[in-house]
Amino acid sequence: MSTLLEFKDVNFFYQTKDAEIHALKDLNFTVDKESFASIVGPSGCGKTTILSLIAGLLKKSSGQILLNGKEIDENDSRIGYMFQRDHLFEWRNIWQNVTLGIELTKPKDADKKKEFAKSLLKKYDLYDFISSKPRALSGGMRQRVALIRTLVMEPTLLLLDEPFSALDFQTRLRVCDDVYEIIKSEKKTAVLVTHDISEAISMSNKVIVLSSRPATVKHVQMLNLNGETPLSRREDPTFGSLFDLIWKKLTNEKQTTEN
Protein backbone atom coordinates (compact mmCIF):
# COMPACT_ATOMS: atom_id res chain seq x y z
CA MET A 1 0.00 0.00 0.00
CA SER A 2 1.22 3.48 -0.74
CA THR A 3 1.84 6.15 1.82
CA LEU A 4 -0.65 8.98 2.13
CA LEU A 5 0.69 10.96 5.04
CA GLU A 6 4.27 11.25 6.17
CA PHE A 7 5.88 13.11 9.06
CA LYS A 8 9.62 13.65 8.60
CA ASP A 9 11.61 14.95 11.57
CA VAL A 10 8.84 17.33 12.51
CA ASN A 11 9.43 19.70 15.39
CA PHE A 12 6.96 22.06 16.88
CA PHE A 13 7.29 24.74 19.52
CA TYR A 14 4.51 26.71 21.18
CA GLN A 15 5.54 30.25 22.00
CA THR A 16 4.19 31.59 25.26
CA LYS A 17 5.05 34.52 27.44
CA ASP A 18 6.82 32.40 30.03
CA ALA A 19 8.51 29.83 27.87
CA GLU A 20 8.98 28.09 24.61
CA ILE A 21 7.19 24.75 24.80
CA HIS A 22 8.74 21.98 22.80
CA ALA A 23 5.66 19.98 21.87
CA LEU A 24 6.87 17.69 19.10
CA LYS A 25 10.42 16.44 18.76
CA ASP A 26 11.82 14.88 15.58
CA LEU A 27 8.54 13.16 14.90
CA ASN A 28 8.52 10.47 12.23
CA PHE A 29 5.64 8.29 11.13
CA THR A 30 3.63 7.34 8.07
CA VAL A 31 0.00 6.55 7.40
CA ASP A 32 -0.98 4.38 4.43
CA LYS A 33 -3.77 5.14 2.02
CA GLU A 34 -7.16 3.89 3.12
CA SER A 35 -5.77 2.70 6.41
CA PHE A 36 -6.78 3.56 9.91
CA ALA A 37 -4.06 4.82 12.21
CA SER A 38 -4.42 5.64 15.90
CA ILE A 39 -2.24 7.87 17.99
CA VAL A 40 -2.08 7.18 21.70
CA GLY A 41 0.04 8.97 24.24
CA PRO A 42 0.00 10.48 27.69
CA SER A 43 -2.22 13.46 28.31
CA GLY A 44 -0.74 16.71 27.06
CA CYS A 45 1.98 15.04 24.99
CA GLY A 46 1.07 16.76 21.75
CA LYS A 47 -1.56 14.62 20.01
CA THR A 48 -3.92 17.47 19.19
CA THR A 49 -0.92 19.47 18.06
CA ILE A 50 -0.14 16.79 15.47
CA LEU A 51 -3.66 16.95 14.05
CA SER A 52 -3.64 20.75 14.03
CA LEU A 53 -0.41 20.68 12.05
CA ILE A 54 -1.88 18.28 9.50
CA ALA A 55 -5.01 20.43 9.21
CA GLY A 56 -2.89 23.52 8.65
CA LEU A 57 -4.20 25.23 11.77
CA LEU A 58 -0.64 25.44 13.09
CA LYS A 59 2.65 25.84 11.25
CA LYS A 60 5.42 23.37 11.94
CA SER A 61 8.70 24.73 13.28
CA SER A 62 10.87 22.38 11.23
CA GLY A 63 10.74 19.13 9.26
CA GLN A 64 8.31 18.02 6.58
CA ILE A 65 4.68 17.00 6.57
CA LEU A 66 3.83 15.34 3.29
CA LEU A 67 0.47 14.42 1.91
CA ASN A 68 0.76 12.26 -1.20
CA GLY A 69 4.42 13.21 -1.28
CA LYS A 70 3.67 16.94 -1.32
CA GLU A 71 4.05 19.44 1.47
CA ILE A 72 0.62 20.24 2.96
CA ASP A 73 -0.59 23.79 2.75
CA GLU A 74 -3.03 25.85 4.74
CA ASN A 75 -6.01 25.52 2.44
CA ASP A 76 -5.88 21.85 1.72
CA SER A 77 -9.40 20.65 1.14
CA ARG A 78 -8.21 17.06 1.17
CA ILE A 79 -8.29 17.10 4.94
CA GLY A 80 -11.32 16.81 7.20
CA TYR A 81 -11.13 17.47 10.91
CA MET A 82 -13.49 16.07 13.50
CA PHE A 83 -13.24 17.42 17.01
CA GLN A 84 -13.77 15.94 20.43
CA ARG A 85 -17.18 17.56 20.75
CA ASP A 86 -19.55 17.68 17.82
CA HIS A 87 -19.64 21.50 17.74
CA LEU A 88 -22.89 21.56 15.82
CA PHE A 89 -24.23 25.08 15.56
CA GLU A 90 -27.42 25.18 17.60
CA TRP A 91 -28.99 27.94 15.51
CA ARG A 92 -28.72 25.89 12.32
CA ASN A 93 -30.78 22.85 11.52
CA ILE A 94 -29.12 19.54 10.68
CA TRP A 95 -29.09 20.20 6.95
CA GLN A 96 -27.54 23.63 7.42
CA ASN A 97 -24.96 22.12 9.75
CA VAL A 98 -24.06 19.37 7.36
CA THR A 99 -23.67 21.74 4.42
CA LEU A 100 -21.66 24.32 6.32
CA GLY A 101 -18.46 23.40 4.49
CA ILE A 102 -20.13 23.83 1.09
CA GLU A 103 -21.45 27.20 2.18
CA LEU A 104 -18.00 28.32 3.29
CA THR A 105 -15.90 27.21 0.36
CA LYS A 106 -18.53 27.37 -2.41
CA PRO A 107 -16.97 24.57 -4.46
CA LYS A 108 -17.80 24.24 -8.15
CA ASP A 109 -19.45 20.87 -7.61
CA ALA A 110 -21.64 22.17 -4.77
CA ASP A 111 -24.76 20.50 -6.12
CA LYS A 112 -23.01 17.17 -6.36
CA LYS A 113 -21.76 17.55 -2.81
CA LYS A 114 -25.26 18.39 -1.60
CA GLU A 115 -26.57 15.25 -3.24
CA PHE A 116 -23.79 13.35 -1.52
CA ALA A 117 -24.78 14.92 1.79
CA LYS A 118 -28.36 13.80 1.26
CA SER A 119 -27.29 10.27 0.46
CA LEU A 120 -25.10 10.11 3.57
CA LEU A 121 -27.91 11.41 5.76
CA LYS A 122 -30.27 8.84 4.30
CA LYS A 123 -27.76 6.04 4.65
CA TYR A 124 -27.14 6.80 8.29
CA ASP A 125 -30.75 7.30 9.36
CA LEU A 126 -30.61 11.03 9.81
CA TYR A 127 -32.61 12.17 6.83
CA ASP A 128 -35.81 12.53 8.86
CA PHE A 129 -34.06 15.07 11.02
CA ILE A 130 -32.69 17.43 8.40
CA SER A 131 -34.94 20.27 9.48
CA SER A 132 -34.53 19.62 13.21
CA LYS A 133 -32.23 21.64 15.40
CA PRO A 134 -29.27 19.77 16.90
CA ARG A 135 -30.75 19.88 20.41
CA ALA A 136 -33.40 17.38 19.28
CA LEU A 137 -30.73 14.74 18.60
CA SER A 138 -29.00 12.28 20.91
CA GLY A 139 -25.25 12.43 21.53
CA GLY A 140 -24.56 9.58 19.15
CA MET A 141 -26.69 11.08 16.39
CA ARG A 142 -24.99 14.43 16.81
CA GLN A 143 -21.61 12.80 16.45
CA ARG A 144 -22.74 11.13 13.24
CA VAL A 145 -23.96 14.48 11.92
CA ALA A 146 -20.56 15.95 12.76
CA LEU A 147 -18.88 13.15 10.84
CA ILE A 148 -21.13 13.68 7.83
CA ARG A 149 -20.41 17.41 7.95
CA THR A 150 -16.75 16.48 7.60
CA LEU A 151 -17.32 13.82 4.93
CA VAL A 152 -19.44 16.06 2.72
CA MET A 153 -16.32 17.90 1.64
CA GLU A 154 -14.94 14.56 0.44
CA PRO A 155 -11.60 14.72 2.22
CA THR A 156 -9.06 12.01 1.52
CA LEU A 157 -7.72 12.18 5.05
CA LEU A 158 -9.89 12.32 8.15
CA LEU A 159 -8.54 13.59 11.44
CA LEU A 160 -10.43 12.44 14.52
CA ASP A 161 -9.52 14.00 17.84
CA GLU A 162 -11.07 11.82 20.55
CA PRO A 163 -14.41 12.01 18.79
CA PHE A 164 -16.05 9.54 21.16
CA SER A 165 -14.80 10.71 24.52
CA ALA A 166 -17.89 12.79 25.29
CA LEU A 167 -20.17 9.76 24.87
CA ASP A 168 -21.16 7.20 27.48
CA PHE A 169 -19.61 3.76 27.13
CA GLN A 170 -22.43 1.94 25.32
CA THR A 171 -23.13 4.77 22.90
CA ARG A 172 -19.42 5.01 22.39
CA LEU A 173 -19.10 1.40 21.26
CA ARG A 174 -21.99 1.81 18.87
CA VAL A 175 -20.90 5.16 17.45
CA CYS A 176 -17.42 3.72 17.10
CA ASP A 177 -18.83 0.98 14.88
CA ASP A 178 -20.95 3.47 12.93
CA VAL A 179 -18.08 5.84 12.33
CA TYR A 180 -15.77 3.00 11.39
CA GLU A 181 -18.34 1.64 8.96
CA ILE A 182 -18.79 5.05 7.37
CA ILE A 183 -15.07 5.66 7.04
CA LYS A 184 -14.43 2.23 5.54
CA SER A 185 -17.29 2.30 3.07
CA GLU A 186 -16.37 5.80 1.92
CA LYS A 187 -12.77 4.59 1.51
CA LYS A 188 -11.19 7.24 3.67
CA THR A 189 -7.87 7.32 5.42
CA ALA A 190 -8.20 8.16 9.09
CA VAL A 191 -5.97 9.29 11.90
CA LEU A 192 -7.59 8.84 15.28
CA VAL A 193 -6.33 10.35 18.50
CA THR A 194 -7.56 8.56 21.58
CA HIS A 195 -6.89 7.93 25.25
CA ASP A 196 -8.54 4.56 25.01
CA ILE A 197 -6.13 1.77 24.08
CA SER A 198 -8.85 -0.77 23.32
CA GLU A 199 -10.54 1.73 21.05
CA ALA A 200 -7.23 2.23 19.24
CA ILE A 201 -6.64 -1.50 18.85
CA SER A 202 -10.16 -2.29 17.75
CA MET A 203 -10.29 0.37 15.08
CA SER A 204 -6.85 0.60 13.53
CA ASN A 205 -4.26 -1.08 11.35
CA LYS A 206 -1.56 0.85 13.10
CA VAL A 207 -1.15 2.26 16.58
CA ILE A 208 1.43 4.96 17.11
CA VAL A 209 2.52 5.28 20.74
CA LEU A 210 3.94 8.64 21.69
CA SER A 211 6.19 9.61 24.56
CA SER A 212 5.28 12.43 26.88
CA ARG A 213 6.15 15.97 25.87
CA PRO A 214 8.11 16.64 23.72
CA ALA A 215 6.36 13.90 21.80
CA THR A 216 8.48 11.40 19.91
CA VAL A 217 7.32 8.11 18.46
CA LYS A 218 7.95 5.47 21.13
CA HIS A 219 6.51 2.51 19.42
CA VAL A 220 4.58 1.60 16.30
CA GLN A 221 2.30 -1.41 16.46
CA MET A 222 0.95 -2.88 13.25
CA LEU A 223 -2.33 -4.73 13.68
CA ASN A 224 -4.32 -7.22 11.73
CA LEU A 225 -7.15 -8.43 13.90
CA ASN A 226 -10.00 -10.67 12.79
CA GLY A 227 -13.40 -9.09 12.58
CA GLU A 228 -15.31 -6.72 10.37
CA THR A 229 -16.26 -4.20 13.02
CA PRO A 230 -14.39 -2.67 15.94
CA LEU A 231 -16.75 -4.40 18.33
CA SER A 232 -16.13 -7.86 16.87
CA ARG A 233 -12.39 -7.27 16.87
CA ARG A 234 -12.50 -6.96 20.60
CA GLU A 235 -13.22 -10.70 20.57
CA ASP A 236 -9.95 -11.50 18.81
CA PRO A 237 -7.79 -13.79 20.98
CA THR A 238 -4.72 -11.58 20.57
CA PHE A 239 -6.61 -8.48 21.70
CA GLY A 240 -5.63 -8.88 25.34
CA SER A 241 -1.95 -9.35 24.74
CA LEU A 242 -1.85 -6.40 22.33
CA PHE A 243 -3.56 -4.29 24.96
CA ASP A 244 -0.94 -5.29 27.53
CA LEU A 245 1.87 -4.57 25.13
CA ILE A 246 0.68 -1.07 24.26
CA TRP A 247 -0.27 -0.34 27.83
CA LYS A 248 3.25 -1.27 28.96
CA LYS A 249 4.78 0.97 26.34
CA LEU A 250 2.63 3.81 27.59
CA THR A 251 3.03 3.30 31.32
CA ASN A 252 6.77 2.62 31.09
CA GLU A 253 6.93 6.02 29.69
CA LYS A 254 4.88 7.48 32.51
CA GLN A 255 7.13 5.95 35.16
CA THR A 256 10.28 7.31 33.61
CA THR A 257 8.81 10.78 33.44
CA GLU A 258 7.77 10.64 37.06
CA ASN A 259 11.29 9.85 38.19
Added chain:
Amino acid sequence: MKNKQLKTKPSSAAPYSKAHEKYLKRLRNDKIFVLSFQILILVLIIGLWELLAATNVIDPFFVSSPSRVFNMFISMVENGTIWRHIGITLLETLVGFAIATLGGTLIAILLWWNKRLRRILEPYIVVLNSLPKIALGPIIILWVGSGMSAIITMCVLICIVLTTISMLNAFNSCDADKIQLMKSMHANKFQIFWKLILPNATSEFISVLKINVGMSWVGTIMGEYLSSSAGLGYLIVYGSQIFNINLVMTSTVLLCILAALMYLAICLIEKWHSR
Protein backbone atom coordinates in the same frame (compact mmCIF):
# COMPACT_ATOMS: atom_id res chain seq x y z
CA MET B 1 -63.13 25.98 31.62
CA LYS B 2 -64.21 25.59 28.08
CA ASN B 3 -61.41 23.25 27.03
CA LYS B 4 -62.38 20.65 29.58
CA GLN B 5 -63.17 18.21 26.81
CA LEU B 6 -59.79 18.72 25.30
CA LYS B 7 -58.14 17.80 28.56
CA THR B 8 -59.78 14.42 28.86
CA LYS B 9 -59.52 13.69 25.17
CA PRO B 10 -56.32 15.28 23.99
CA SER B 11 -55.84 15.71 20.27
CA SER B 12 -52.06 15.23 20.40
CA ALA B 13 -50.53 11.85 19.70
CA ALA B 14 -49.56 10.92 23.24
CA PRO B 15 -52.54 10.77 25.57
CA TYR B 16 -51.97 12.46 28.87
CA SER B 17 -51.73 10.25 31.89
CA LYS B 18 -53.57 11.12 35.07
CA ALA B 19 -50.37 12.33 36.69
CA HIS B 20 -49.51 14.50 33.75
CA GLU B 21 -52.96 15.99 33.72
CA LYS B 22 -52.57 16.75 37.40
CA TYR B 23 -49.23 18.34 36.76
CA LEU B 24 -50.64 20.54 33.99
CA LYS B 25 -53.48 21.55 36.23
CA ARG B 26 -51.12 22.49 39.02
CA LEU B 27 -49.05 24.48 36.56
CA ARG B 28 -52.12 26.36 35.36
CA ASN B 29 -53.42 26.95 38.87
CA ASP B 30 -50.04 28.27 39.86
CA LYS B 31 -50.10 30.71 36.97
CA ILE B 32 -53.60 31.89 37.83
CA PHE B 33 -52.59 32.31 41.47
CA VAL B 34 -49.58 34.45 40.63
CA LEU B 35 -51.50 36.55 38.11
CA SER B 36 -54.40 37.19 40.45
CA PHE B 37 -52.05 38.37 43.16
CA GLN B 38 -50.29 40.66 40.72
CA ILE B 39 -53.62 42.20 39.77
CA LEU B 40 -54.70 42.33 43.40
CA ILE B 41 -51.62 44.32 44.38
CA LEU B 42 -52.27 46.82 41.61
CA VAL B 43 -55.91 47.19 42.56
CA LEU B 44 -54.96 47.55 46.20
CA ILE B 45 -52.44 50.27 45.54
CA ILE B 46 -54.80 52.22 43.34
CA GLY B 47 -57.73 51.70 45.70
CA LEU B 48 -55.77 52.64 48.80
CA TRP B 49 -54.30 55.65 47.07
CA GLU B 50 -57.77 56.82 46.02
CA LEU B 51 -59.25 56.12 49.43
CA LEU B 52 -56.54 57.86 51.42
CA ALA B 53 -56.65 60.86 49.10
CA ALA B 54 -60.43 61.05 49.14
CA THR B 55 -60.55 60.95 52.95
CA ASN B 56 -57.76 63.50 53.11
CA VAL B 57 -55.54 61.19 55.14
CA ILE B 58 -52.89 62.10 52.60
CA ASP B 59 -52.97 65.48 50.96
CA PRO B 60 -54.02 65.16 47.29
CA PHE B 61 -52.16 68.38 46.61
CA PHE B 62 -48.88 66.53 47.16
CA VAL B 63 -49.75 62.99 46.13
CA SER B 64 -52.64 63.43 43.69
CA SER B 65 -55.04 60.48 43.33
CA PRO B 66 -55.97 57.91 40.68
CA SER B 67 -59.17 59.72 39.74
CA ARG B 68 -57.30 63.02 39.41
CA VAL B 69 -54.66 61.33 37.29
CA PHE B 70 -57.36 59.85 35.12
CA ASN B 71 -59.17 63.17 34.75
CA MET B 72 -55.90 64.87 33.92
CA PHE B 73 -55.23 62.29 31.26
CA ILE B 74 -58.70 62.68 29.76
CA SER B 75 -58.42 66.43 29.61
CA MET B 76 -55.01 66.19 27.97
CA VAL B 77 -56.39 63.75 25.45
CA GLU B 78 -59.28 66.11 24.80
CA ASN B 79 -57.09 69.11 24.16
CA GLY B 80 -54.69 66.91 22.22
CA THR B 81 -51.46 68.00 23.95
CA ILE B 82 -50.68 64.56 25.37
CA TRP B 83 -49.91 62.95 22.00
CA ARG B 84 -47.24 65.48 21.23
CA HIS B 85 -45.49 64.88 24.53
CA ILE B 86 -45.74 61.12 24.31
CA GLY B 87 -44.65 61.19 20.69
CA ILE B 88 -41.57 63.30 21.35
CA THR B 89 -40.40 61.22 24.31
CA LEU B 90 -41.07 58.00 22.48
CA LEU B 91 -39.21 59.22 19.43
CA GLU B 92 -36.21 60.31 21.48
CA THR B 93 -36.15 57.00 23.32
CA LEU B 94 -36.50 54.84 20.22
CA VAL B 95 -33.91 56.79 18.25
CA GLY B 96 -31.50 56.76 21.20
CA PHE B 97 -32.15 53.07 21.77
CA ALA B 98 -31.56 52.21 18.11
CA ILE B 99 -28.41 54.30 17.74
CA ALA B 100 -26.94 52.99 20.98
CA THR B 101 -27.75 49.34 20.28
CA LEU B 102 -26.56 49.34 16.68
CA GLY B 103 -23.64 51.69 17.31
CA GLY B 104 -22.50 49.79 20.38
CA THR B 105 -22.69 46.50 18.50
CA LEU B 106 -20.78 47.95 15.55
CA ILE B 107 -18.04 49.21 17.85
CA ALA B 108 -17.93 45.78 19.49
CA ILE B 109 -17.54 44.19 16.04
CA LEU B 110 -14.70 46.57 15.25
CA LEU B 111 -12.98 45.79 18.54
CA TRP B 112 -13.45 42.05 18.03
CA TRP B 113 -12.02 42.32 14.56
CA ASN B 114 -8.97 44.26 15.64
CA LYS B 115 -7.52 42.89 18.84
CA ARG B 116 -4.85 45.54 19.00
CA LEU B 117 -7.38 48.32 18.74
CA ARG B 118 -9.29 46.73 21.56
CA ARG B 119 -6.24 46.64 23.79
CA ILE B 120 -5.46 50.25 22.99
CA LEU B 121 -8.99 51.44 23.76
CA GLU B 122 -9.65 49.23 26.77
CA PRO B 123 -8.75 51.76 29.51
CA TYR B 124 -10.82 54.47 27.84
CA ILE B 125 -13.84 52.19 27.66
CA VAL B 126 -13.46 51.28 31.31
CA VAL B 127 -13.30 54.93 32.35
CA LEU B 128 -16.21 55.87 30.11
CA ASN B 129 -18.25 53.06 31.58
CA SER B 130 -17.73 54.10 35.18
CA LEU B 131 -18.29 57.80 34.46
CA PRO B 132 -21.74 59.04 35.54
CA LYS B 133 -22.99 60.23 32.16
CA ILE B 134 -25.26 62.87 33.68
CA ALA B 135 -22.08 64.77 34.53
CA LEU B 136 -21.58 65.28 30.81
CA GLY B 137 -24.94 67.06 30.51
CA PRO B 138 -23.69 70.64 30.33
CA ILE B 139 -20.93 69.65 27.92
CA ILE B 140 -23.44 67.87 25.69
CA ILE B 141 -25.66 70.96 25.56
CA LEU B 142 -22.64 73.10 24.77
CA TRP B 143 -21.60 70.82 21.94
CA VAL B 144 -24.76 69.60 20.26
CA GLY B 145 -27.12 72.33 21.41
CA SER B 146 -30.11 71.98 23.69
CA GLY B 147 -33.32 70.13 22.87
CA MET B 148 -33.81 66.88 21.11
CA SER B 149 -30.27 66.34 19.89
CA ALA B 150 -28.93 66.77 23.42
CA ILE B 151 -31.52 64.38 24.80
CA ILE B 152 -30.79 61.70 22.22
CA THR B 153 -27.07 62.14 22.79
CA MET B 154 -27.57 61.63 26.50
CA CYS B 155 -29.65 58.54 25.84
CA VAL B 156 -27.03 57.11 23.48
CA LEU B 157 -24.20 57.85 25.89
CA ILE B 158 -25.92 56.03 28.69
CA CYS B 159 -26.60 52.89 26.66
CA ILE B 160 -23.74 52.58 24.23
CA VAL B 161 -20.80 51.77 26.48
CA LEU B 162 -22.49 48.88 28.19
CA THR B 163 -23.74 47.61 24.84
CA THR B 164 -20.21 47.60 23.49
CA ILE B 165 -18.81 45.85 26.54
CA SER B 166 -21.54 43.20 26.66
CA MET B 167 -21.43 42.43 22.96
CA LEU B 168 -17.64 42.29 22.91
CA ASN B 169 -17.78 39.83 25.80
CA ALA B 170 -20.31 37.75 23.92
CA PHE B 171 -18.15 37.75 20.79
CA ASN B 172 -15.07 36.75 22.74
CA SER B 173 -16.81 34.00 24.68
CA CYS B 174 -17.25 31.89 21.58
CA ASP B 175 -15.79 28.40 21.96
CA ALA B 176 -12.23 28.40 20.59
CA ASP B 177 -12.73 24.91 19.17
CA LYS B 178 -15.69 26.11 17.14
CA ILE B 179 -13.44 28.76 15.61
CA GLN B 180 -10.84 26.08 14.90
CA LEU B 181 -13.55 24.00 13.25
CA MET B 182 -14.48 26.92 11.00
CA LYS B 183 -10.81 27.42 10.17
CA SER B 184 -10.37 23.74 9.39
CA MET B 185 -13.17 24.21 6.87
CA HIS B 186 -11.26 27.14 5.39
CA ALA B 187 -13.58 29.87 6.60
CA ASN B 188 -12.17 33.38 6.30
CA LYS B 189 -12.43 35.89 9.11
CA PHE B 190 -15.58 37.47 7.74
CA GLN B 191 -17.28 34.07 7.51
CA ILE B 192 -16.16 33.16 11.01
CA PHE B 193 -17.76 36.35 12.25
CA TRP B 194 -20.91 36.19 10.20
CA LYS B 195 -21.68 32.51 10.51
CA LEU B 196 -20.35 31.75 13.97
CA ILE B 197 -19.49 34.67 16.24
CA LEU B 198 -22.57 36.76 15.49
CA PRO B 199 -25.28 34.06 15.64
CA ASN B 200 -23.55 32.64 18.70
CA ALA B 201 -24.11 36.00 20.43
CA THR B 202 -27.85 36.36 19.77
CA SER B 203 -29.04 35.47 23.25
CA GLU B 204 -26.61 38.00 24.69
CA PHE B 205 -27.88 40.51 22.15
CA ILE B 206 -31.43 40.01 23.36
CA SER B 207 -30.44 40.57 26.96
CA VAL B 208 -28.62 43.72 25.85
CA LEU B 209 -31.85 44.83 24.17
CA LYS B 210 -33.71 44.29 27.42
CA ILE B 211 -31.20 46.27 29.43
CA ASN B 212 -31.17 49.02 26.83
CA VAL B 213 -34.95 49.40 26.98
CA GLY B 214 -34.64 50.43 30.61
CA MET B 215 -31.49 52.45 30.12
CA SER B 216 -32.77 54.39 27.14
CA TRP B 217 -35.77 55.60 29.15
CA VAL B 218 -33.40 56.67 31.89
CA GLY B 219 -31.29 58.51 29.33
CA THR B 220 -34.19 60.23 27.66
CA ILE B 221 -35.86 61.41 30.86
CA MET B 222 -32.52 62.55 32.22
CA GLY B 223 -31.96 64.43 28.99
CA GLU B 224 -35.41 65.99 29.19
CA TYR B 225 -34.79 67.10 32.78
CA LEU B 226 -31.65 68.76 31.54
CA SER B 227 -33.06 70.65 28.60
CA SER B 228 -36.38 70.26 26.85
CA SER B 229 -39.52 72.08 25.82
CA ALA B 230 -41.75 69.03 25.36
CA GLY B 231 -41.98 65.40 26.34
CA LEU B 232 -43.02 63.44 29.41
CA GLY B 233 -39.82 64.32 31.27
CA TYR B 234 -40.51 67.96 30.52
CA LEU B 235 -44.07 67.62 31.84
CA ILE B 236 -42.77 66.10 35.06
CA VAL B 237 -40.31 68.94 35.65
CA TYR B 238 -42.79 71.57 34.54
CA GLY B 239 -45.57 70.07 36.66
CA SER B 240 -43.43 70.04 39.77
CA GLN B 241 -42.39 73.65 39.21
CA ILE B 242 -45.98 74.89 39.02
CA PHE B 243 -47.03 72.51 41.82
CA ASN B 244 -49.36 70.59 39.53
CA ILE B 245 -48.84 67.19 41.08
CA ASN B 246 -51.61 65.69 38.94
CA LEU B 247 -49.59 66.46 35.85
CA VAL B 248 -46.46 64.93 37.39
CA MET B 249 -48.25 61.75 38.37
CA THR B 250 -50.04 61.38 35.05
CA SER B 251 -46.77 61.71 33.13
CA THR B 252 -45.07 59.24 35.45
CA VAL B 253 -47.82 56.67 35.02
CA LEU B 254 -47.66 57.09 31.25
CA LEU B 255 -43.91 56.56 31.38
CA CYS B 256 -44.40 53.32 33.32
CA ILE B 257 -46.87 52.07 30.73
CA LEU B 258 -44.67 52.99 27.75
CA ALA B 259 -41.57 51.39 29.25
CA ALA B 260 -43.52 48.23 30.05
CA LEU B 261 -44.88 48.04 26.49
CA MET B 262 -41.40 48.41 25.01
CA TYR B 263 -40.09 45.69 27.29
CA LEU B 264 -42.97 43.48 26.24
CA ALA B 265 -42.06 44.02 22.60
CA ILE B 266 -38.53 42.77 23.29
CA CYS B 267 -39.95 39.73 25.07
CA LEU B 268 -42.03 38.99 21.99
CA ILE B 269 -38.91 39.21 19.83
CA GLU B 270 -37.20 36.83 22.20
CA LYS B 271 -40.08 34.38 22.07
CA TRP B 272 -40.17 34.55 18.30
CA HIS B 273 -36.43 33.97 18.16
CA SER B 274 -36.43 30.90 20.40
CA ARG B 275 -39.71 29.61 18.94
